[in-house]
Amino acid sequence: MAKRYIFDKRDMKKMFIKYGILFFIAFIVILPLNVFVLSKHLSYGMGIFICVFIALAIVLLGDLLIYLYKKYKLEKSGNKNKDE
Numbered sequence: 001m002a003k004r005y006i007f008d009k010r011d012m013k014k015m016f017i018k019y020g021i022l023f024f025i026a027f028i029v030i031l032p033l034n035v036f037v038l039s040k041h042l043s044y045g046m047g048i049f050i051c052v053f054i055a056l057a058i059v060l061l062g063d064l065l066i067y068l069y070k071k072y073k074l075e076k077s078g079n080k081n082k083d084e
Helices: 011-036 046-083
Strands: none
Touching: 011 046
């Protein structure tokens, strides 16, 4: 069993910072999209659905990129230690 608590404040702080930055990036992308493209569809509800879908896609894509970068960095450091 792990000795760390599931809601460890260090882990939660990293998670809030990571997802806070991702949602902020999604907000920056969606704001001009709403103003210039989806303004006529927001009253029907379809614009809101599209905005939520785009925000979710941005957050998931960002999370995937962070995961792949950490995996690449770990493999690179692992290969470096094997070569020495």
